[in-house]
Amino acid sequence: MSTVTGADLERPASEPPTRRISLSRRIKDNVATVLVSLAFLIAVVPLVWVLVTVVSRGAPALFSADWWGTSLSGILPEEYEGGVYHAIYGTLIQALIATVIAVPIGILAAIYLVEYGRGALARTTSFMVDILAGVPSIVAALFVFAAFISILGAPQSAFMVSLALVLLMLPVVIRNTEEMLRLVPDRLRESAYALGIPKWKTILRIVLPTAFSGTVTGVMLAIARIMGETAPVLVLVGYSRAINYDPFQGNMASLPLLMYSELSNPEAAGQYRIWGAALTLIIIIMIFQVGASLLSRFSAIPK
Amino acid sequence: MAKRIDLKDVDIYYGAFHAVQNVNLTVIPRSVTAFIGPSGCGKSTVLRTLNRMHEEIAGARVEGEILLDGENIYDRGTDAVAVRRTIGMVFQMPNPFPTMSVRDNVVAGLKLQGVRDKKKLDEVCEASLRGANLWKEVKDRLDKPGGGLSGGQQQRLCIARAIAVQPDVLLMDEPCSALDPISTLAIEDLIADLKKEYTIVIVTHNMQQAARVSDQTGFFNLEATGKPGHLVEIDDTEKIFSNPTQQATEDYISGRFG
Amino acid sequence: MSERIEQRAPGSEGEEDPIVPSSSPVPESTPRRAPSSRRGESVFRFLASGSGVLVVAAIALIGLFLLIQAVPSLMANNANFFTSPEFSTGDANNLSFGIRDLFLVTVFSSVFALVLAMPVALGVALFLTNYAPKQLSRPFAYVVDLLAAVPSIIYGLWGILVLAPAIEPIARWLNTNLGWIFLFRTGNLPVLSGTIFTGGVVLAVMILPIITAVSREVFAQTPRFQIEAAKALGATRWEVIRMATLPYGRSGYIAGSMLGLGRALGETIAVLIVIRASTSPMTFSLFDGGYTFASLIASAASEFSQPLPTGAYISAGLVLFVLTFVVNALARVIAGGKVNG
Numbered sequence: 001m002s003t004v005t006g007a008d009l010e011r012p013a014s015e016p017p018t019r020r021i022s023l024s025r026r027i028k029d030n031v032a033t034v035l036v037s038l039a040f041l042i043a044v045v046p047l048v049w050v051l052v053t054v055v056s057r058g059a060p061a062l063f064s065a066d067w068w069g070t071s072l073s074g075i076l077p078e079e080y081e082g083g084v085y086h087a088i089y090g091t092l093i094q095a096l097i098a099t100v101i102a103v104p105i106g107i108l109a110a111i112y113l114v115e116y117g118r119g120a121l122a123r124t125t126s127f128m129v130d131i132l133a134g135v136p137s138i139v140a141a142l143f144v145f146a147a148f149i150s151i152l153g154a155p156q157s158a159f160m161v162s163l164a165l166v167l168l169m170l171p172v173v174i175r176n177t178e179e180m181l182r183l184v185p186d187r188l189r190e191s192a193y194a195l196g197i198p199k200w201k202t203i204l205r206i207v208l209p210t211a212f213s214g215t216v217t218g219v220m221l222a223i224a225r226i227m228g229e230t231a232p233v234l235v236l237v238g239y240s241r242a243i244n245y246d247p248f249q250g251n252m253a254s255l256p257l258l259m260y261s262e263l264s265n266p267e268a269a270g271q272y273r274i275w276g277a278a279l280t281l282i283i284i285i286m287i288f289q290v291g292a293s294l295l296s297r298f299s300a301i302p303k
Numbered sequence: 304m305a306k307r308i309d310l311k312d313v314d315i316y317y318g319a320f321h322a323v324q325n326v327n328l329t330v331i332p333r334s335v336t337a338f339i340g341p342s343g344c345g346k347s348t349v350l351r352t353l354n355r356m357h358e359e360i361a362g363a364r365v366e367g368e369i370l371l372d373g374e375n376i377y378d379r380g381t382d383a384v385a386v387r388r389t390i391g392m393v394f395q396m397p398n399p400f401p402t403m404s405v406r407d408n409v410v411a412g413l414k415l416q417g418v419r420d421k422k423k424l425d426e427v428c429e430a431s432l433r434g435a436n437l438w439k440e441v442k443d444r445l446d447k448p449g450g451g452l453s454g455g456q457q458q459r460l461c462i463a464r465a466i467a468v469q470p471d472v473l474l475m476d477e478p479c480s481a482l483d484p485i486s487t488l489a490i491e492d493l494i495a496d497l498k499k500e501y502t503i504v505i506v507t508h509n510m511q512q513a514a515r516v517s518d519q520t521g522f523f524n525l526e527a528t529g530k531p532g533h534l535v536e537i538d539d540t541e542k543i544f545s546n547p548t549q550q551a552t553e554d555y556i557s558g559r560f561g
Numbered sequence: 562m563s564e565r566i567e568q569r570a571p572g573s574e575g576e577e578d579p580i581v582p583s584s585s586p587v588p589e590s591t592p593r594r595a596p597s598s599r600r601g602e603s604v605f606r607f608l609a610s611g612s613g614v615l616v617v618a619a620i621a622l623i624g625l626f627l628l629i630q631a632v633p634s635l636m637a638n639n640a641n642f643f644t645s646p647e648f649s650t651g652d653a654n655n656l657s658f659g660i661r662d663l664f665l666v667t668v669f670s671s672v673f674a675l676v677l678a679m680p681v682a683l684g685v686a687l688f689l690t691n692y693a694p695k696q697l698s699r700p701f702a703y704v705v706d707l708l709a710a711v712p713s714i715i716y717g718l719w720g721i722l723v724l725a726p727a728i729e730p731i732a733r734w735l736n737t738n739l740g741w742i743f744l745f746r747t748g749n750l751p752v753l754s755g756t757i758f759t760g761g762v763v764l765a766v767m768i769l770p771i772i773t774a775v776s777r778e779v780f781a782q783t784p785r786f787q788i789e790a791a792k793a794l795g796a797t798r799w800e801v802i803r804m805a806t807l808p809y810g811r812s813g814y815i816a817g818s819m820l821g822l823g824r825a826l827g828e829t830i831a832v833l834i835v836i837r838a839s840t841s842p843m844t845f846s847l848f849d850g851g852y853t854f855a856s857l858i859a860s861a862a863s864e865f866s867q868p869l870p871t872g873a874y875i876s877a878g879l880v881l882f883v884l885t886f887v888v889n890a891l892a893r894v895i896a897g898g899k900v901n902g
């Protein structure tokens with residue numbers, strides 16, 4: 001066989017040992033580098049801009065004496081007084097109730113998908129988790145309104161908000177837990193089965209504890225995500241300027257709802273409260289975010 | 304155009320780990336040089352330094368000189384991309400671009416260099432595929448994805464892709480280890496043909512293969528795990544396999560360890 | 562021997578992995594197992610499967626309940642639901658509402674946001690996977706992820722109070738110099754801030770992190786052998802991206818963009834705050850105002866008392882639900898197995 005290769009085709013008479021890459025290729029490569037780096041800078045600009053805005057405009061409110069310990073009860077729109085503890089309470093209690101409901105369901109659903117699920121039902125479930133993750137918060141709120149308030153006749157309350165938040169939280173919890181469960185090596189499960197431990201006990205005693213810190217990380221991220229949700233509180237609970245401890249009855253404030261209602265306050269004090277509440281909300285969310293990422297540092301599964 | 308490579312006092316490091324120690328050897332043009340040795344002895348590492356592919360691993364660095372026809376490929380002014388353009392490589396696992404057709408795979412390198420002339424591309428495509436002994440099998444499906452070929456065909460496709468850019472040297476990193484015996488034979492025949500045009504360096508686990516295809520053979524070894532690998536000796540293949548100078552080489556070849 | 566294997570083959574081929582160890586509880590065959598343990602197993606199995614079914618049921622119920630609540634209002638509707646631009650529910654006995662303008666404003670603002678966000682997200686994802694120094698890649702990615710942690714109401718406030726005045730000169734310049742293009746002609750608002758243009762920029766910022774996150778993840782999975790194949794041919798960094806990263810990651814990038822689109826379509830509070838209402842129909846200019854599905858529902862939420870008017874808004878919510886369902890389902894199909902979440 002003869003070797004008629006590309007080598008037989010024309011090539012320059014003399015050449016250096018390593019051939020140069022052409023100018024146009026180098027230009028393209030450099031232009032791409034510049035554009036790609038520029039894209040990253042563009043992405044960082046709004047983040048910094050938003051954070052600087054919120055911190056600079058919100059900080060004065062946070063340093064006032066009443067901010068963390070009083071409500072807005074009896075405070076006139078134009079007064080630079082009062083605080084937001086009623087809204088902080090609302091934000092936290094609504095998130096807490098949602099977490100209490102969503103976490104067990106989410107973890108069980110993840111266990112189903114990883115440990116039990118086979119066939120069409122599992123595929124459908126997995127598909128629907130993705131769909132649920134894309135359901136807009138306003139739709140989740142409308143659903144709770146339609147099912148519980150219109151049809152079942154329940155009153156508007158913080159609990160209704162929590163139900164809508166459950167829907168928004170579930171897919172985040174499920175996906176995170178699922179990922180952690182899949183990281184647990186099969187040999188751990190097999191060694192437990194070999195000892196005659198039933199599957200469900202293996203899951204509860206061996207698989208879940210191994211995936212525990214990762215699961216907690218996912219839950220904290222889910223909480224951080226839902227605490228800023230505004231659409232459900234707009235639809236499902238009335239605003240109150242005073243504290244209401246009862247999540248099942250009456251109006252209740254939350255930080256987003258307070259911000260939204262102060263938006264219609266024409267006085268300068270309204271702006272003061274809006275940005276103060278915004279900064280408060282960001283700080284609370286950051287606590288969960290940072291907590292989650294600290295936890296994930298320690299969540300490595302032994303290989 | 305086939306070029307000669309000289310390694311002078313080459314040491315290779317991965318971060319703090321000293322991977323290969325003090326290698327001196329010469330790769331002769333238009334011949335096949337085989338690197339053999341036990342796992343972890345650094346033979347693949349040395350091969351990957353010849354076209355600076357080892358730079359893909361963070362913390363990797365090379366001391367000493369690697370000269371391509373007298374020019375150090377690690378000179379400050381020399382671009383790794385230009386080096387790889389000159390020194391082609393075939394990998395252990397066949398790695399055609401899965402979304403590209405057979406034809407586009409073969410001419411991928413030429414297109415990078417800005418060759419747009421369809422006639423020329425088709426010519427090179429056919430010549431390279433003939434050169435890789437693959438033309439007859441794929442000439443009717445040049446537009447099908449390269450990922451649809453069998454393992455042996457994919458590997459020959461990768462060889463065609465490597466020779467289509469007319470490299471000065473062809474590096475082969477255990478090119479047959481993922482293939483069946485018949486495909487292996489086809490590739491070995493191909494290597495024998497290619498050495499008329501190219502300088503070839505091949506790393507292989509298979510001593511019979513080294514004996515069959517190469518003109519000179521270098522034996523790499525390491526004293527213990529964690530110690531750097533080194534070149535024990537390099538000589539004519541015939542001599543290495545019949546009458547090696549070093550006891551270690553003889554032990555390895557006769558299967559007394561490794 | 563070979564005959565038996567052949568006989569078994571057709572049956573065992575269609576069903577998926579009957580031999581995966583975890584799918585068949587090993588202790589099942591142990592004769593001395595306590596009955597309580599077996600009950601525990603079935604209870605636990607029931608709870609887990611039930612939770613899975615609950616997720617499926619939740620989606621079905623959302624569709625069902627929205628439909629139940631929407632139908633009476635749709636029956637009482639005097640206008641054509643799909644083609645009417647007006648949405649008047651003030652008189653419960655004379656409902657006349659249609660979603661034409663809601664649909665147009667929703668899609669128009671979301672697509673504009675997508676057009677702005679997609680190239681930037683592609684650049685950021687490539688920067689994080691192929692350009693950023695290895696030690697900085699993770700912190701940089703975290704910074705971009707933080708964009709997703711900012712609540713949308715804060716984006717809304719920032720958008721209308723800070724961003725809108727800042728980009729108004731750009732809007733004015735576009736309107737003055739490129740006003741002959743329909744996108745930039747004067748819209749149905751008397752001003753150039755608080756428009757779909759402003760809202761689209763805010764939405765683009767909000768969907769940037771999700772497109773980036775999905776693309777980044779898929780780009781990072783590009784098989785090493787494909788990258789090496791390109792490098793061994795002497796490809797520059799950009800050419801490696803063109804030959805290996807982009808062909809492998811294209812579907813993930815598109816899927817991520819679809820997820821971003823879904824997010825933009827359903828975004829409520831930021832849009833409600835940023836984009837001004839308008840009394841006249843939209844004119845396909847970026848300087849129009851108006852309501853999206855989500856912002857209209859939120860704006861009327863405090864007046865959900867009478868069933869028929871409320872049902873009109875719920876019917877708009879149903880359309881939004883279907884719209885996001887389709888977009889998200891498409892995203893998943895496009896992504897294949899490459900994207901999780």
